[in-house]
Amino acid sequence: xxxxxxxxxxxxxxxxxxxxxxxxxPVRDHLVVCPECNAFIxxxxxxxxxxxxxxxxxPPQSAIERAYAIFQQHRTNASPNPxxxxxxxxxxxx
Amino acid sequence: xxxxDSELIQACxxxxxxxxxxxxDRYKRLIYSIPLRQGxxxxxxxxxxxxxFTIVFRRLETLRNQKLLAAWLIRITYNExxxxxxxxxxxxxIPETLADPQSxxxxxxxxxxxxxxxxxxxxxxxxxxxxLLTALFLSSPAQSYEQIASRLGIPTGSIGPTRARCFKxxxxxxxxxxxxxx
Numbered sequence: 001x002x003x004x005x006x007x008x009x010x011x012x013x014x015x016x017x018x019x020x021x022x023x024x025x026p027v028r029d030h031l032v033v034c035p036e037c038n039a040f041i042x043x044x045x046x047x048x049x050x051x052x053x054x055x056x057x058x059p060p061q062s063a064i065e066r067a068y069a070i071f072q073q074h075r076t077n078a079s080p081n082p083x084x085x086x087x088x089x090x091x092x093x094x
Numbered sequence: 095x096x097x098x099d100s101e102l103i104q105a106c107x108x109x110x111x112x113x114x115x116x117x118x119d120r121y122k123r124l125i126y127s128i129p130l131r132q133g134x135x136x137x138x139x140x141x142x143x144x145x146x147f148t149i150v151f152r153r154l155e156t157l158r159n160q161k162l163l164a165a166w167l168i169r170i171t172y173n174e175x176x177x178x179x180x181x182x183x184x185x186x187x188i189p190e191t192l193a194d195p196q197s198x199x200x201x202x203x204x205x206x207x208x209x210x211x212x213x214x215x216x217x218x219x220x221x222x223x224x225x226l227l228t229a230l231f232l233s234s235p236a237q238s239y240e241q242i243a244s245r246l247g248i249p250t251g252s253i254g255p256t257r258a259r260c261f262k263x264x265x266x267x268x269x270x271x272x273x274x275x276x
Contacts, residue, residue: 009258016230039276046275047264050212051231059126063140064118067147071114074151 006030006037015044096218100160107155118147121167124210128171134178142174149174164207208273215267222246223260230257 006014006027013019014027031038097105097116105113125146129139149170157166216224229242243250268275 007258008262009254012230012258012261013254043265043275044261047212047268048231050209050275051216051227053209057123057127057130059122059143060136060140063126063143064122066144067118067122068115070144070147070151071111075109 005034008040011037011040012044015041015048099163103154103157103160103163114151117150120214121164121210123213124164124206125167125171128168128206129175129178132172132175134175138178142171142178145174145178146171164210165203168203168206208275211271211273212268212275215264215271215273218267219260219263222248222256223263226253226257226260227264230261 010019010027014024019027031041097113099120102113102117102120106117122143126139126143129142130136134142146167150167157163216227219227225246226242229237239250239253242253248256
Protein backbone atom coordinates (compact mmCIF):
# COMPACT_ATOMS: atom_id res chain seq x y z
CA UNK A 1 0.00 0.00 0.00
CA UNK A 2 1.32 3.44 -0.91
CA UNK A 3 2.14 5.65 2.09
CA UNK A 4 0.47 9.04 2.04
CA UNK A 5 3.17 11.50 3.05
CA UNK A 6 2.64 14.51 5.24
CA UNK A 7 3.11 17.85 3.48
CA UNK A 8 6.37 19.75 3.94
CA UNK A 9 4.34 22.65 5.35
CA UNK A 10 2.91 20.40 8.04
CA UNK A 11 6.23 18.70 8.81
CA UNK A 12 7.88 22.09 9.31
CA UNK A 13 5.09 23.20 11.63
CA UNK A 14 5.57 19.95 13.56
CA UNK A 15 9.36 20.37 13.81
CA UNK A 16 8.88 23.98 14.91
CA UNK A 17 6.49 22.77 17.62
CA UNK A 18 3.71 24.94 16.29
CA UNK A 19 1.06 22.20 16.28
CA UNK A 20 -1.37 21.46 19.05
CA UNK A 21 -1.15 18.04 20.69
CA UNK A 22 -4.17 16.92 18.67
CA UNK A 23 -2.48 17.97 15.42
CA UNK A 24 0.95 16.66 16.39
CA UNK A 25 -0.11 13.12 17.31
CA PRO A 26 -0.97 11.89 13.78
CA VAL A 27 2.33 13.37 12.54
CA ARG A 28 4.24 11.57 15.30
CA ASP A 29 2.47 8.31 14.45
CA HIS A 30 3.24 8.73 10.77
CA LEU A 31 6.94 9.41 11.43
CA VAL A 32 7.26 6.01 13.11
CA VAL A 33 6.32 4.24 9.88
CA CYS A 34 7.66 6.66 7.24
CA PRO A 35 11.45 6.83 6.80
CA GLU A 36 11.17 9.60 4.18
CA CYS A 37 9.22 12.02 6.37
CA ASN A 38 11.45 11.09 9.26
CA ALA A 39 14.55 11.90 7.17
CA PHE A 40 13.00 15.28 6.37
CA ILE A 41 12.60 16.06 10.08
CA UNK A 42 16.20 14.99 10.77
CA UNK A 43 17.47 17.19 7.93
CA UNK A 44 15.34 20.14 9.11
CA UNK A 45 16.70 19.87 12.65
CA UNK A 46 20.31 19.63 11.44
CA UNK A 47 19.93 22.72 9.28
CA UNK A 48 18.23 24.63 12.10
CA UNK A 49 21.02 23.69 14.51
CA UNK A 50 23.68 24.90 12.09
CA UNK A 51 21.83 28.16 11.41
CA UNK A 52 21.33 28.77 15.13
CA UNK A 53 25.05 28.44 15.80
CA UNK A 54 26.03 31.06 18.34
CA UNK A 55 29.62 31.38 17.21
CA UNK A 56 29.03 33.07 13.90
CA UNK A 57 29.72 36.73 14.54
CA UNK A 58 29.91 39.73 12.26
CA PRO A 59 33.26 41.57 12.47
CA PRO A 60 33.23 45.35 12.94
CA GLN A 61 33.04 47.38 9.74
CA SER A 62 36.47 48.92 10.45
CA ALA A 63 38.08 45.45 10.37
CA ILE A 64 36.32 44.65 7.10
CA GLU A 65 37.47 47.93 5.55
CA ARG A 66 41.08 47.20 6.55
CA ALA A 67 40.84 43.74 4.99
CA TYR A 68 39.45 45.28 1.78
CA ALA A 69 42.41 47.64 1.74
CA ILE A 70 44.93 44.77 1.72
CA PHE A 71 44.28 44.33 -1.99
CA GLN A 72 45.09 47.97 -2.76
CA GLN A 73 48.11 48.12 -0.44
CA HIS A 74 49.71 45.02 -1.86
CA ARG A 75 48.99 46.00 -5.42
CA THR A 76 50.58 49.39 -4.80
CA ASN A 77 53.54 48.00 -2.87
CA ALA A 78 54.16 45.07 -5.15
CA SER A 79 57.39 45.43 -7.08
CA PRO A 80 56.61 45.43 -10.75
CA ASN A 81 57.20 41.92 -11.89
CA PRO A 82 56.65 41.98 -15.64
CA UNK A 83 54.59 39.18 -17.12
CA UNK A 84 54.76 38.11 -20.75
CA UNK A 85 51.48 39.93 -21.36
CA UNK A 86 52.73 43.19 -19.92
CA UNK A 87 55.99 42.92 -21.88
CA UNK A 88 53.98 42.31 -25.03
CA UNK A 89 51.82 45.37 -24.31
CA UNK A 90 54.97 47.44 -23.74
CA UNK A 91 56.41 46.17 -27.01
CA UNK A 92 53.22 47.14 -28.86
CA UNK A 93 53.32 50.64 -27.39
CA UNK A 94 56.96 51.12 -28.38
CA UNK B 95 25.03 36.11 -9.40
CA UNK B 96 26.59 33.62 -7.01
CA UNK B 97 30.16 32.63 -7.80
CA UNK B 98 31.55 29.34 -6.54
CA ASP B 99 34.67 29.43 -4.38
CA SER B 100 36.76 28.23 -7.32
CA GLU B 101 35.44 31.00 -9.56
CA LEU B 102 36.02 33.54 -6.83
CA ILE B 103 39.60 32.39 -6.24
CA GLN B 104 40.36 32.51 -9.94
CA ALA B 105 38.96 36.03 -10.19
CA CYS B 106 41.07 37.10 -7.20
CA UNK B 107 44.18 35.60 -8.77
CA UNK B 108 43.35 37.48 -11.97
CA UNK B 109 43.53 40.68 -9.93
CA UNK B 110 39.81 41.38 -9.76
CA UNK B 111 39.31 43.71 -6.82
CA UNK B 112 35.55 43.11 -6.47
CA UNK B 113 36.24 39.36 -6.20
CA UNK B 114 38.56 40.10 -3.27
CA UNK B 115 35.80 42.03 -1.53
CA UNK B 116 33.38 39.19 -2.21
CA UNK B 117 35.81 36.66 -0.77
CA UNK B 118 36.13 38.73 2.41
CA ASP B 119 32.36 39.17 2.69
CA ARG B 120 31.80 35.45 2.22
CA TYR B 121 34.26 34.38 4.91
CA LYS B 122 34.38 37.33 7.31
CA ARG B 123 32.02 35.85 9.90
CA LEU B 124 33.67 32.46 9.89
CA ILE B 125 37.16 33.92 10.32
CA TYR B 126 36.21 36.50 12.93
CA SER B 127 34.30 33.95 14.98
CA ILE B 128 37.22 31.57 15.47
CA PRO B 129 39.45 33.82 17.65
CA LEU B 130 36.41 34.81 19.73
CA ARG B 131 35.56 31.15 20.09
CA GLN B 132 39.14 30.58 21.23
CA GLY B 133 38.66 33.09 24.04
CA UNK B 134 40.60 35.97 22.48
CA UNK B 135 39.46 39.57 22.90
CA UNK B 136 37.75 41.52 20.12
CA UNK B 137 40.94 43.56 19.59
CA UNK B 138 42.92 40.34 19.15
CA UNK B 139 40.20 38.95 16.89
CA UNK B 140 40.66 42.08 14.74
CA UNK B 141 44.41 41.39 14.51
CA UNK B 142 43.84 37.74 13.61
CA UNK B 143 41.29 38.81 11.00
CA UNK B 144 43.80 41.16 9.30
CA UNK B 145 46.64 38.65 9.47
CA UNK B 146 44.53 35.89 7.96
CA PHE B 147 43.50 37.98 4.99
CA THR B 148 47.07 39.19 4.47
CA ILE B 149 48.21 35.55 4.35
CA VAL B 150 45.32 34.64 2.08
CA PHE B 151 46.20 37.45 -0.29
CA ARG B 152 49.82 36.31 -0.48
CA ARG B 153 49.24 32.58 -0.61
CA LEU B 154 45.95 32.08 -2.40
CA GLU B 155 47.74 30.79 -5.47
CA THR B 156 49.27 27.97 -3.44
CA LEU B 157 45.85 26.49 -2.63
CA ARG B 158 45.74 23.46 -4.87
CA ASN B 159 42.25 22.11 -4.16
CA GLN B 160 40.10 25.20 -4.36
CA LYS B 161 37.08 23.31 -3.05
CA LEU B 162 38.85 23.17 0.30
CA LEU B 163 38.96 26.95 0.71
CA ALA B 164 36.83 27.00 3.87
CA ALA B 165 38.91 24.29 5.58
CA TRP B 166 42.13 26.07 4.51
CA LEU B 167 40.91 29.36 5.96
CA ILE B 168 39.88 27.70 9.21
CA ARG B 169 43.35 26.19 9.63
CA ILE B 170 45.12 29.47 8.82
CA THR B 171 42.90 31.23 11.36
CA TYR B 172 43.65 28.67 14.07
CA ASN B 173 47.38 29.04 13.35
CA GLU B 174 47.14 32.81 13.62
CA UNK B 175 45.32 32.48 16.94
CA UNK B 176 48.18 30.33 18.21
CA UNK B 177 50.84 32.75 16.94
CA UNK B 178 49.09 35.66 18.58
CA UNK B 179 48.78 33.79 21.85
CA UNK B 180 52.50 32.96 21.84
CA UNK B 181 53.31 36.67 21.49
CA UNK B 182 51.10 37.58 24.45
CA UNK B 183 52.90 38.39 27.72
CA UNK B 184 52.39 35.66 30.32
CA UNK B 185 50.05 36.96 33.01
CA UNK B 186 49.72 33.74 34.90
CA UNK B 187 46.01 33.86 34.26
CA ILE B 188 44.31 31.51 31.90
CA PRO B 189 40.97 32.73 30.60
CA GLU B 190 38.21 30.34 31.55
CA THR B 191 36.81 30.38 28.06
CA LEU B 192 40.11 29.53 26.44
CA ALA B 193 39.48 26.63 24.13
CA ASP B 194 41.94 23.97 23.08
CA PRO B 195 44.92 25.93 21.78
CA GLN B 196 46.08 23.06 19.59
CA SER B 197 45.12 22.71 15.97
CA UNK B 198 41.44 22.03 15.50
CA UNK B 199 40.28 18.47 15.26
CA UNK B 200 38.97 17.39 11.89
CA UNK B 201 35.40 17.24 13.27
CA UNK B 202 35.74 20.81 14.49
CA UNK B 203 36.87 21.98 11.06
CA UNK B 204 33.99 20.12 9.43
CA UNK B 205 31.46 21.57 11.84
CA UNK B 206 32.67 25.13 11.29
CA UNK B 207 32.73 24.53 7.55
CA UNK B 208 29.16 23.20 7.56
CA UNK B 209 27.92 26.13 9.64
CA UNK B 210 29.57 28.48 7.22
CA UNK B 211 28.10 26.75 4.17
CA UNK B 212 24.57 26.71 5.60
CA UNK B 213 24.87 30.44 6.30
CA UNK B 214 26.11 30.90 2.74
CA UNK B 215 23.12 28.95 1.42
CA UNK B 216 20.81 31.21 3.45
CA UNK B 217 22.50 34.25 1.89
CA UNK B 218 21.59 32.95 -1.56
CA UNK B 219 17.87 32.96 -0.80
CA UNK B 220 15.74 35.94 -1.78
CA UNK B 221 15.20 38.39 1.10
CA UNK B 222 11.64 37.26 1.85
CA UNK B 223 12.61 33.59 2.07
CA UNK B 224 15.65 34.45 4.16
CA UNK B 225 13.54 36.43 6.59
CA LEU B 226 10.86 33.76 6.82
CA LEU B 227 13.38 31.00 7.50
CA THR B 228 15.36 33.15 9.92
CA ALA B 229 12.16 33.75 11.87
CA LEU B 230 11.49 30.03 11.77
CA PHE B 231 14.97 28.98 12.91
CA LEU B 232 16.03 31.72 15.26
CA SER B 233 12.98 33.21 16.91
CA SER B 234 12.75 32.25 20.50
CA PRO B 235 9.99 32.32 21.55
CA ALA B 236 8.52 31.60 18.16
CA GLN B 237 6.90 34.56 16.47
CA SER B 238 3.23 34.24 15.71
CA TYR B 239 2.12 33.93 12.08
CA GLU B 240 0.35 37.28 12.56
CA GLN B 241 3.59 39.01 13.59
CA ILE B 242 5.53 37.55 10.67
CA ALA B 243 2.73 38.28 8.19
CA SER B 244 2.44 41.87 9.30
CA ARG B 245 6.21 42.42 9.06
CA LEU B 246 6.51 40.85 5.60
CA GLY B 247 3.23 42.27 4.32
CA ILE B 248 1.79 38.91 3.25
CA PRO B 249 -1.46 37.17 4.23
CA THR B 250 -1.25 34.99 7.34
CA GLY B 251 -2.59 32.02 5.39
CA SER B 252 0.35 32.08 2.98
CA ILE B 253 3.08 31.84 5.65
CA GLY B 254 3.02 28.04 5.89
CA PRO B 255 3.09 27.29 2.13
CA THR B 256 5.65 30.04 1.44
CA ARG B 257 7.88 28.81 4.23
CA ALA B 258 7.70 25.27 2.86
CA ARG B 259 8.72 26.51 -0.62
CA CYS B 260 11.56 28.52 0.89
CA PHE B 261 12.84 25.55 2.86
CA LYS B 262 12.81 23.41 -0.28
CA UNK B 263 14.81 26.13 -2.05
CA UNK B 264 17.32 26.07 0.79
CA UNK B 265 17.62 22.30 0.51
CA UNK B 266 18.15 22.59 -3.25
CA UNK B 267 20.93 25.17 -2.74
CA UNK B 268 22.59 22.93 -0.15
CA UNK B 269 22.37 20.01 -2.58
CA UNK B 270 23.98 22.11 -5.30
CA UNK B 271 26.75 23.03 -2.89
CA UNK B 272 27.29 19.33 -2.26
CA UNK B 273 26.26 19.47 1.40
CA UNK B 274 24.53 16.36 2.63
CA UNK B 275 22.57 16.93 5.83
CA UNK B 276 20.36 13.89 5.60
